[in-house]
Structures are given as C-alpha cells and as structure tokens.
Amino acid sequence: MRKWFLILSILLLGQFPFSAKAQGSLSFSTVTVDIWPEYDQPNVLVIYHYALPQDVSLPAKLQLLVPLSANINAVAVSDSSGTLVTASYDKTSTGEWSALSLEANSRNIQVEYYDDYQLQGDKRTYTFTWPGNYSVDAFTVSFQQPVDASGLKLTPDLGSGKVGADGLTYFNGNVGALTVNQTYSLKFEYTKTSTRLSGQNVQTSAPLDSNVQGRVSLSDYLPWILGGLGGLLAVGGIVAGIIYWRNEQKQAKRSSRRRRPSSSEQESTGDIYCNQCGKRAQPGDVFCRACGTRLRHSS
DSSP states (O other), X not given: OHHHHHHHHHHHHHHHHHHHHXXXXXXXXXXXXXXXXXXXXXXXXXXXXXXXXXXXXSSEEEEEEEETTOEEEEEEEEOTTSOEEEOOOEEEEETTEEEEXXXXXXXXXXXXEEEOOEEETTEEEEEEEEOOSSEEEEEEEEEEOOTTOEEEEEESOOOSOEEOTTSOEEXXXXXXXXXXXXXXXXXXXEEOOOOOOGGGSOOOSSOOSTTSTTOOOHHHHHHHHHHHHHHHHHHHHHHHHHHHHHHHHHXXXXXXXXXXXXXXXXXXXXXXXXXXXXXXXXXXXXXXXXXXXXXXXXX
C-alpha cells in the first residue's frame, strides 16, 4: 500500500513542471509598442499591439504586464472583421507590475495605458520597459516626438526620425526576437516649455492645393453654377410676367364692373346711378346706398 502511495505521489509531482512548461511555451509572433508622450494628455501614452502565432489554440489565456503606476485606457481584441472590441479582464498587482488577465478569442490584442513621466523644470524623463514574461519572435518600438520638444535623447538610439502622414516625427526601432525573461528598455528625455499636445497639432503631410486627390476646385464648376443661376433668373422672369399679366386682367375686369352708366343710359331706362361708384339707386334715394355720395337727379 505504501509503495503505491509513493508512486502516485511521484506522478502527481511530475505534473507541476509539465504545467509550468506548457504555460511558458505560449509566445507572441509580433509585439509592436507605440510610445507617444504628451499626445492627448500631459503624460505618456503607451499602446501595445500583440499578435499570437497561427498555431496557438483559441481562446488563449494571457497575463499581460503593465507598470503598477499605469492608468489603463483600453484592453481590446479584434473581431472577425478586424475591428477592435473591448475585452473583459482582471487586474491584480504582482510586485512592480499590474497583471491584466484575460482570455483572448482573437490573435490580435491591444492594450493602452497612460503613465506619468518625471518632470524637472522643463525637462521630461521616462523609461519604458518590456517585462519579458513572454517570448516574442519580432519586437518593434515606435517613439513619437512631442511638438515643441527640444534636446530629444533616446537610449538606445533609434536613428533619425521620419515625418509621418500626420506631420509628427517618428523614431522606429526593430529590436528583433526576445526570449522569455529577456527585457527591453527605452529611455527618453527632452525639454519642452509649452503645454501644447501633439494630438491637437496634427498637420497634413502635403499642402492642400489643387493637386491633392479628392480636392474639389470651385473654378471647375463655375460655368455650371453660372448657367444654373441664369436659368433660375429666366424662369423667375417668366413667372413674374405671368403674374403681372394676370393682375392686369383682374384690374381690367374690376374697372368694367365699376364703369358708371352714361346719362343717355340713365334716360333710356329711367334708373338713377351713383356718379361715384356706379351703383343703381332705388326710387326716392337721395344718397347712394353703397358709398353714401349724394345722387344727382336729372331734371
């Protein structure tokens, strides 16, 4: 009996290294990190783009580490159409890191957080660190230079910057493969006296002239606009003429109705009509029943 208990204990103990090895075998095919100081807030915005290998079974249980001082802005996964949707996660503290535990049903995961830089007068300093709890086949980093920043220093050096489509300067570094427990750090420092944020100062990469694709020039449509206005004026003139003609016809009809009868007509009929409005009077009337004018009786 004791012999079987010993064998069973050895088998159970052997399962723990196997489980740890299985969890440690999970890796990322690519990890891209965007570091944007003073983009839309006076601190550092860090955006992680994770991609799992094609041979990883989904859903995959992940534990993503961010600095303990980080303020989480978003945790998302992409759906079948590639659109990022918010993912649920649990946040716990492990030493100097915060662990974001989630079950990813997609191979693409994105994490965004804000972190404070060190400020000494007008000088800003910050160090980004990849914790190394997963291996990565290809790790890249991109640093966005803040507007109005001077004396920028990156450690390690990422070479010369390139102006992007938004008018901001970017420094890109291809770190390469990283193994488990292999960390990576990028330190930056610069001086800035203004409070302008980069997200409020986005510019176009080319001047907005007539050569820009999709731009509409008013001169191209000016003949059509003038022709349309001329047509509207012509139609308006015709309508005004018709209205004027109809008013003249109505005035002529009113004048014919109000025409006073001549004295010969009054003598032939024996009737008396008002000399002012032409209304026929009743026998014995002295004043017109319509307008009140004194009637003129023939002798």
